[in-house]
Amino acid sequence: GSYESPGGNEQITVSVTLKNGDITSTSATSGAQDPEAHVYQDMFIGGYRQLVVGKNIADVRLSRVSGSSLTSQGFNDAIDQIKNQARA
Numbered sequence: 288g289s290y291e292s293p294g295g296n297e298q299i300t301v302s303v304t305l306k307n308g309d310i311t312s313t314s315a316t317s318g319a320q321d322p323e324a325h326v327y328q329d330m331f332i333g334g335y336r337q338l339v340v341g342k343n344i345a346d347v348r349l350s351r352v353s354g355s356s357l358t359s360q361g362f363n364d365a366i367d368q369i370k371n372q373a374r375a
Contacts, residue, residue, distance in 0.1 A: 288365030294321030301365035
């Protein structure tokens with residue numbers, strides 16, 4: 288997923304495992320180029336799993352996780368891409 292930060296365009300890679308539309312596991316990897324964005328992505332990665340595992344992917348939309356609001360935008364973008372792939 289991608290998003291705009293004060294330092295420019297940033298990326299976060301998200302993977303989820305689905306069973307009947309529910310997220311059973313997930314992982315995320317920072318793709319930040321800006322050092323400050325990397326810090327925020329690490330904070331996000333450390334706290335987002337508990338908010339999505341066990342939830343239906345259709346209902347997952349994050350706004351602010353562990354003090355990181357912009358990374359959530361990248362996560363949501365990645366989830367939208369995953370939803371589209373799952374439909375194909």
